[in-house]
Amino acid sequence: MEEEIIVSGRMNQLIDPQLNIWHWQIPLYLFLGGMAAGILCIAALYYIRGREKDYRIAVRITPFLASFLLVLGLITLFIDLRHKLFFWQLYTNIRLQSPMSWGAWTLMVITPVSFIWCALHIRDLFPRWDWK
Amino acid sequence: MRYAMAVDTRKCVGCSDCVVACQTENDVPHGFCREWVVEVMNGTYPQLEIEIRSERCNHCINAPCVRCCPTGASHFAEGGIVLLEHNKCIGCGACMASCPYDARYPHPSGYVDKCTFCIHSIKSGLAPACAAVCPTKCIYFGDLDDPNSNVSVVLKKRKSKTLIPEAGTKPQLYFLI
Numbered sequence: 001m002e003e004e005i006i007v008s009g010r011m012n013q014l015i016d017p018q019l020n021i022w023h024w025q026i027p028l029y030l031f032l033g034g035m036a037a038g039i040l041c042i043a044a045l046y047y048i049r050g051r052e053k054d055y056r057i058a059v060r061i062t063p064f065l066a067s068f069l070l071v072l073g074l075i076t077l078f079i080d081l082r083h084k085l086f087f088w089q090l091y092t093n094i095r096l097q098s099p100m101s102w103g104a105w106t107l108m109v110i111t112p113v114s115f116i117w118c119a120l121h122i123r124d125l126f127p128r129w130d131w132k
Numbered sequence: 133m134r135y136a137m138a139v140d141t142r143k144c145v146g147c148s149d150c151v152v153a154c155q156t157e158n159d160v161p162h163g164f165c166r167e168w169v170v171e172v173m174n175g176t177y178p179q180l181e182i183e184i185r186s187e188r189c190n191h192c193i194n195a196p197c198v199r200c201c202p203t204g205a206s207h208f209a210e211g212g213i214v215l216l217e218h219n220k221c222i223g224c225g226a227c228m229a230s231c232p233y234d235a236r237y238p239h240p241s242g243y244v245d246k247c248t249f250c251i252h253s254i255k256s257g258l259a260p261a262c263a264a265v266c267p268t269k270c271i272y273f274g275d276l277d278d279p280n281s282n283v284s285v286v287l288k289k290r291k292s293k294t295l296i297p298e299a300g301t302k303p304q305l306y307f308l309i
Contacts, residue, residue: 086243
């Protein structure tokens with residue numbers, strides 16, 4: 001038998017148990033980010049294999065969703081930070097050993113690119129609009 | 133330079149003086165702590181043994197918190213002390229999740245906070261608050277690279293152990309058994 005009692009200092013639900021380090025925001029981001037990644041992967045796959053015509057919705061239409069999902073995910077990530085106004089410190093260095101640094105830089109690249117893609121292909125979404 | 137601490141579990145009475153001294157010295161907000169006291173009961177009645185440990189950040193050589201930090205706020209300071217730069221911390225909690233010893237807590241101001249081995253005291257040649265205040269003098273602090281420092285001497289003389297060695301973090305908080 002081994003019994004361990006914490007005698008002093010840690011009788012605090014904010015510290016023990018530390019099951020609540022990350023809150024609902026992170027699972028929500030993982031879901032949204034995963035969905036965006038899946039949409040982009042499938043679109044890229046069919047585009048590269050030249051099946052663009054057969055899968056028009058997957059290649060041309062659904063990638064519009066990805067950028068909005070990413071923005072929603074970014075908002076939830078921001079909400080989860082405790083020291084919010086210092087979030088820009090993520091982009092002052094690249095730390096190869098930190099998974100979170102990888103994620104931050106990946107989002108930094110993918111999100112603007114997905115918006116540029118939306119701007120370039122917006123005509124496909126509303127073909128009947130008078131684009132001039 | 134390699135700072136380390138040794139806690140004598142045979143001498144510690146679990147009075148929590150170190151906990152209070154730490155909270156006072158470092159202005160730790162109410163309800164939080166940088167160090168704590170654990171009482172472990174082992175065996176079956178009537179062969180019971182009790183071990184009392186004063187625990188804090190282990191200032192690991194291979195610290196997962198420093199590796200996980202996305203901004204470089206957690207870093208190694210002089211003597212291998214794991215420190216946190218408040219103005220770089222975004223409060224993402226990666227370090228708290230990675231620490232096998234649960235040594236970090238979220239400060240109400242937003243950043244994550246932890247034991248610093250009282251680096252401000254060390255710099256002026258004083259002992260950390262917990263070691264200075266211990267009534268049974270069971271906390272030894274010093275430089276492991278110096279063979280004559282009290283922590284090196286006591287670690288050579290006595291058997292010691294570290295917590296969760298299987299995590300591979302090479303902790304620098306030793307417990308004399």
